[in-house]
Amino acid sequence: MTHTIATSPAGLLFGTQGVQISRMPPKARLSLRSRNANLMALSKAIGIPVPTKIGACDTKGGTEILCLGPDEWLVLSDVSDHIAEACEKLYASVPHSLVDISHREVTFNISGPQATELLTLGWPRDPASLRVGEGRRTVFDSATVVLWRDAENAYRMDVWNSFADHLFQFLQHGCRELAAQAY
Amino acid sequence: MLLINCPYCEETLPEAEFVYAGEAHVLRAETPSELSDQDWAEFLFIRQNVKGVHFERWRHFHGCARFFNAARDTVSDKFLITYKAGEPRPNLTELAGDAT
Numbered sequence: 001m002t003h004t005i006a007t008s009p010a011g012l013l014f015g016t017q018g019v020q021i022s023r024m025p026p027k028a029r030l031s032l033r034s035r036n037a038n039l040m041a042l043s044k045a046i047g048i049p050v051p052t053k054i055g056a057c058d059t060k061g062g063t064e065i066l067c068l069g070p071d072e073w074l075v076l077s078d079v080s081d082h083i084a085e086a087c088e089k090l091y092a093s094v095p096h097s098l099v100d101i102s103h104r105e106v107t108f109n110i111s112g113p114q115a116t117e118l119l120t121l122g123w124p125r126d127p128a129s130l131r132v133g134e135g136r137r138t139v140f141d142s143a144t145v146v147l148w149r150d151a152e153n154a155y156r157m158d159v160w161n162s163f164a165d166h167l168f169q170f171l172q173h174g175c176r177e178l179a180a181q182a183y
Numbered sequence: 184m185l186l187i188n189c190p191y192c193e194e195t196l197p198e199a200e201f202v203y204a205g206e207a208h209v210l211r212a213e214t215p216s217e218l219s220d221q222d223w224a225e226f227l228f229i230r231q232n233v234k235g236v237h238f239e240r241w242r243h244f245h246g247c248a249r250f251f252n253a254a255r256d257t258v259s260d261k262f263l264i265t266y267k268a269g270e271p272r273p274n275l276t277e278l279a280g281d282a283t
Binding site: 054055068069072125129136137138144 | 184
């Protein structure tokens, strides 16, 4: 099967009255790992306070950071070159790993009045456990995804390229099913 | 589906986010070359397979990705406690006291 979603342009992929699924324009993604780190120094280099609570997000300027685990963060940024340069200077004093993973995933934007209901079809968690403004790495129909809840019924989902077609078809199918029930 | 508390995320989450990773507190010898074949084989293959409270490892695979330990009753499938990797085995009599 060809990977159509991974190579498709940004924009609306599928929509019903209840939910719209679109592909977000590409943005640089960085994976930051550091154990027992001097977070102050890293925060300064990235230009945003590094959160320590798993699931906590912070946004500043064109940069967004999400705490994925006790020693792992995901950084989305418009100024990734600048961040990489600033972090490189810290390698000697603050051991860490900063890897560009921009091409690894596709970001879906899932929004609309039935967005939360759509996600419950493939997401075993209680949707209420992901509060607005937070994000989590979690599982969706057996694939690992990163999910942000931007508003009550607006989500972003980072999906690995190789799972993108499968998950998109799953979501599309779910949209149709919800549309058939509701209208 | 089991609900498992991840000690790193401090959340109780569905089993689908986790993977089981065998018995906990199985220590690898500092110098395996000094072990007899019998001891090495036991380290590799022999597990307690208890009926009752079992100390076991789990990994929050689709989440924070950390390994952690749990005490689970293999008869009732009930989790008594979960705790971070590297922490000592909790005292079960104290746990039983908490439960009553």
